[in-house]
């Protein structure tokens with residue numbers, strides 16, 4: 001059975017645990033970096049990216065998460081998690097984990113319309129995915145190795161780069177598990193490749 005962890009320092013952890021379990025995979029809350037050794041894929045949840053980064057540093061997760069990704073193990077960032085994965089953040093000198101070659105903007109849809117839902121066509125996932133946005137970022141620029149999976153109002157809001165996946169929205173907040181199932185398939189695939 002595949003085991004998928006959710007970084008549980010801050011943010012929407014419990015919802016991800018429920019959606020991972022719905023795919024049939026084992027779900028684990030990750031609170032110590034040593035736990036990364038026992039999982040096959042990692043989710044960086046939504047929340048507040050600067051707070052999460054501060055906690056990543058305090059709990060000494062920074063190098064451990066980068067090393068996890070460099071081993072070829074899949075990482076999926078949602079919302080604040082997408083910001084953590086980008087190698088460039090608009091108006092901010094430093095990025096965070098820098099796993100994906102893309103520039104992102106925070107709170108990109110404005111503070112007034114903080115939250116909204118939209119039905120999106122998502123490559124690999126479906127034509128009618130109900131996406132929940134909460135003070136969401138978006139992807140301003142993406143490198144050629146980054147595959148944009150969905151756009152909203154011509155802005156890129158979901159992307160994949162090899163074994164890295166990210167969404168500006170929160171797939172864990174609906175009962176539609178197709179997005180997490182797609183990630184679970186990526187985890188399954190990488191586990192087979194890493195074992196061979």
Ligand SMILES: NC(=O)CC[C@H](N)C(=O)O
Nearest residue numbers: 046047048049079080134
């Ligand atoms: N729902 C979310 O994860 C919001 C992300 C938040 N705007 C940030 O910058 O971290």
